[in-house]
Amino acid sequence: MRKATFRGGIPICDGKKLSKDRQTMEVRPKGDAVYPLLQHIGIPARSIVEVGDRVLVGQRIAEASGVVSAHVISSVSGRVKAIEPRKIVSGAMSEAIVIENDGEFQTIDGLGEPRDTEKLSKEEIRAFVKDAGIVGLGGVGFPTHVKLTPKNDDAIEYVIVNGAESEPYLTADYRGMLEETERLVGGLKLMLRLFEQAQGIILIEKNKPEAIKMMSAALKGESRIHIKAVNPKYPRGAERQAIYAATKRKMNSSMIPTDVGCMVYNVHTVIAVYRAVAESMPLLHRVLTVTGGAVANPRNYTVNIGTSYAEVLEAAGGLCKEPEKLVSGGPMMGTELLDLTVPVTKTSSALLALSKEETAEPFESPCIRCGRCMEVCPSRLVPRKLIKCAECSDDQRFIRLGGMECSECGACSYNCPAGRSLTGTIKQMRRSILDERRRR
Ligand code: SF4
Ligand code: SF4
Incomplete structure (x- = not known):
């Protein structure tokens, strides 16, 4: 009988004990709530409110436009303060509805x-x-x-x-x-x-x-x-x-x-x-794991979508030591957070404040051909060969070697003794090939 497992992968479960045995707690936002119109794959939602409008918890404030799109619902009550580009987790600007939270959390009927x-x-x-x-x-x-x-x-x-x-x-x-x-x-x-x-x-x-x-x-x-x-x-x-x-x-x-x-x-x-x-409850909240050696009270928090990461961190007791790195999402696939004023969105999953001891020293040395990246790749790729293709922009060879099958899991980078930025390089190459295909 075949085993129901996959080839490659790495047996890691680090860091979970910080939060896994603690009951989830609720965070109620105090500040403005920011709702980007694009919090999903597809076409951005279309705002159906105007500056000055009063909105309630559970009210639709932006409507799905197109087949692949999703409504955006307010998780606070208050007035629409602005509809303008706001910074999101990736560092990019995205059109967003900003609501001045009145702290009353008044809801629509029937919620x-x-x-x-x-x-x-x-x-x-x-x-x-x-x-x-x-x-x-x-x-x-x-x-x-x-x-x-x-x-x-x-x-x-x-x-x-x-x-x-x-x-x-x-x-x-x-x-x-x-x-x-x-x-x-x-x-x-x-x-x-x-x-x-x-x-x-x-x-x-x-x-x-x-x-x-x-x-x-x-x-x-x-x-x-x-x-x-x-x-x-x-x-x-x-x-x-x-x-x-x-x-x-x-x-x-x-x-x-x-x-x-x-x-x-x-x-x-x-x-x-x-x-x-x-x-009768729309998507108003996200459960975020707020954790890491630099967080005072690591645990899971139910957070209103639109709340800033800064408020979430404050609710978790703030920092107990200087963090080496802040991450939105997990350490393998998350995005480094450079600005805590950005909002929690539907796709946020975690806020990590990692201490110096939890982050590897940044170093990169030449490949020693140890093959460890290949051993752990669940997609059966040879990451060291893929980054060679990326370094000389050889799209065709990258595709022939199966580079488009990469799931960007990060296992190869994690396992590389030479500290090579394998996943990041492969990810960039995949994006550029996909962009080129879309352009054509
Ligand atoms: S794990 Fe790193 S050092 Fe080893 S073969 Fe892959 S890229 Fe080279
Ligand atoms: S990031 Fe891509 S190449 Fe690296 S181990 Fe995961 S699937 Fe394989």
């Missing part, structure tokens, strides 16, 4: 009211998900109502909930499985109503026995949903690796999961679907 889901049609379920502005909360941000509407519902055989949170330090999905178990199961059951031929699989790493226990208890009597326990390994949580672990089906970069009869959803996306459909 949070329970809804009888038994009689809802497929169309109604999809419409509630769209109205809630939900996008993939695993970081990619693909609009969930679009993903839940494939060409053929009956071609979907597996709906996979990705509870394999393999990125170091991050524990939001783990806490979600422990603290929102019923909602997670409820969300998956709603999804399975859309895909009558499908089985539900919840992927959980074996080093999370509490989550396996809680989920197993909640799934008693559910014949269509199963738990798949997998060995912890980075990047287990990546989409292709998750599909292989759950079903042994393989895909490459030119395929999408529905080509192999699968759909993969992040734990909090499934919880958000339940809240939208069964509790």
Whole structure:
């Protein structure tokens, strides 16, 4: 029998103990809330408010424009102060709606009211998900109502909930499985109503026995949903690796999961679907893991979308020592944060303040051809050869060597004894080839 694991990867689970056993806490923003119009993959949403308008919690302030787009919902009450370009995590400027938060959190009528889901049609379920502005909360941000509407519902055989949170330090999905178990199961059951031929699989790493226990208890009597326990390994949580672990089906970069009869959803996306459909609650919050050796009170925080990272850090007790590096997201795939005034968006997952001891000394030396980058690559690539192509801008050879199959997981860079910036270089090369293809 073939093992349900993937070749390569690295067995790391560092940093999780800082936050994994602590209850999630809520952060209520005090300052202005900033909502970029593009917090998803696709076309930016279109503002439907004007400067001076009063808005309430749960009110739609920007509407999806085009097929692949998502609504933006206000998570505070107050007045629209500006609609202008604001800095986002990447350092780029993005058109955003700025709301002067009045601190009252006055809501629209009906927000949070329970809804009888038994009689809802497929169309109604999809419409509630769209109205809630939900996008993939695993970081990619693909609009969930679009993903839940494939060409053929009956071609979907597996709906996979990705509870394999393999990125170091991050524990939001783990806490979600422990603290929102019923909602997670409820969300998956709603999804399975859309895909009558499908089985539900919840992927959980074996080093999370509490989550396996809680989920197993909640799934008693559910014949269509199963738990798949997998060995912890980075990047287990990546989409292709998750599909292989759950079903042994393989895909490459030119395929999408529905080509192999699968759909993969992040734990909090499934919880958000339940809240939208069964509790009339749009996507107003993100659960962020705020952690690292320089954070005073590391744990998970439920944060209103639009809150600044500075406020989130303050809610976590601020810094207990000088951080060497601030990161939005995990240490492997996150983005270095150079400005804490930028807002938390739908795709934010973590705020790391790493101390000197937690960050490697920056150094880079020539390649010693040890092959370690190749050993850990889950996409079976030879990263040292790919960066050679990148260095001499040889697109064709880069493509021939499979460079477009890179999932940008960071495992090669992490494992390189020479400190080579393999992932960053490969990522740049992939972006430039993709841009060139789009231009053509
Ligand atoms: S791991 Fe680093 S040093 Fe070793 S072969 Fe790859 S690029 Fe070269
Ligand atoms: S080449 Fe890409 S997929 Fe392979 S280890 Fe490096 S970043 Fe990950």
